[in-house]
Amino acid sequence: EDQVTQSPEALRLQEGESSSLNCSYTVSGLRGLFWYRQDPGKGPEFLFTLYSAGEEKEKERLKATLTKKESFLHITAPKPEDSATYLCAAILNSGNTPLVFGKGTRLSVIA
Amino acid sequence: NAGVTQTPKFRVLKTGQSMTLLCAQDMNHEYMYWYRQDPGMGLRLIHYSVGEGTTAKGEVPDGYNVSRLKKQNFLLGLESAAPSQTSVYFCASRGERPFRETQYFGPGTRLLVL
Numbered sequence: 158e159d160q161v162t163q164s165p166e167a168l169r170l171q172e173g174e175s176s177s178l179n180c181s182y183t184v185s186g187l188r189g190l191f192w193y194r195q196d197p198g199k200g201p202e203f204l205f206t207l208y209s210a211g212e213e214k215e216k217e218r219l220k221a222t223l224t225k226k227e228s229f230l231h232i233t234a235p236k237p238e239d240s241a242t243y244l245c246a247a248i249l250n251s252g253n254t255p256l257v258f259g260k261g262t263r264l265s266v267i268a
Numbered sequence: 269n270a271g272v273t274q275t276p277k278f279r280v281l282k283t284g285q286s287m288t289l290l291c292a293q294d295m296n297h298e299y300m301y302w303y304r305q306d307p308g309m310g311l312r313l314i315h316y317s318v319g320e321g322t323t324a325k326g327e328v329p330d331g332y333n334v335s336r337l338k339k340q341n342f343l344l345g346l347e348s349a350a351p352s353q354t355s356v357y358f359c360a361s362r363g364e365r366p367f368r369e370t371q372y373f374g375p376g377t378r379l380l381v382l
Contacts (some may be wrong), residue, residue, distance in 0.1 A: 191370070200272075200358050200373035202313075244311070248369055256301075256371065260310040 159184040161247050163259035170266050173234045178243055178262045181227040185237075186250030190228050192221050193244040195261070201244055235266045270373035274359050280380045281349045289344040289377050291332055291359030298364040300342040301371065302334060302346075302357040315340055327380065349381045 161182045170176055180190070189208040193201035205214040206221035214221045218239060220231045230243055242261040249255055272293045274378045280289055291300065302314040305343075313326030331353060340376040346353060356378050360371040 176365075189369070193373075200360075200375050203370050206370055246311075255316070256313065256354065259309040261310065 159247065159249060159257045160261040161245060161257050163243075163245055163262050165262060166260070170232075170235055170253075170267070172236055172266055172268050175231070175233045175235070177232070178230040178264070180230070180245035180259055181251070182247045182257075184247050184249055184257060188248040188250050190223055190242040190248065191244075191246045191256070192228070192230055194262060195242045195244055195247065206248075232264070235264075237266045237268050238265045240264055272276060272359055272372055274357075274374040276377060277375070278378045280382065281346075282382055283350060285349050286345070287349065287362075288346075288348050289357055289359075289379075291342045291344070291361075291374060292340055293342075293359075293361040295361060295372065295373075296339070296365070297372075298339070299338065299362045299371075301355075301360040301362075302332070302342065302344045303358045303360065304328065305328055305358060305376075306355050310357050313361035314344065314357075316343065349379075351381045353379065354381045 164179045192204040195201045205221040210225045212223050218233050222229045242263045244261045246256045246258045275290045298319050300318040303311045305311050312328050314332050315326050315334040317323050320339040323334045335343045356376050358376050359374040362371045
């Protein structure tokens, strides 16, 4: 069964305290991986797409990386406005569920 | 350019009632999706469409029907609502070309079935 697991479920950081979120996947055929940010009461907002192991993407304080088994979302010197739930999703080669989402990591950044 | 819009934003239904959720996109996207999001379950695909006039089942299709009569619209119907269908529903769309698979999401519809 195709599965995407995110850890930790929740993370509380002090402002400026860097950390990483993990997304591990066991899927039959992976085309790539998405990272989204979701604020309470809103739809997911696209952050990054990664297609190849070793690929890295950056946006402001966020950097996403991909290996053959997992992806990391690194948050450098976070600010309170980075507080949100971060979702990763695996893009599958085929099947009825072309995207498989993890359950998300709820990040809180305290000033 | 509004992106993906959903109506209504919030609805309360009684068990057995029917309703239709509307998703509209103005990005000329071929693919459209309906997801539901429940606490502790993540986003799960209900139905999707790869083009006007086509639909396909996702992971959790039971109790729902869909139609894609126009390219820009994707409708999700509940014929006889059940409390288990209380959820937040998200619509998403994406383009067709390879490596343009980013799905763009709407703001969601919150549905409460009593």
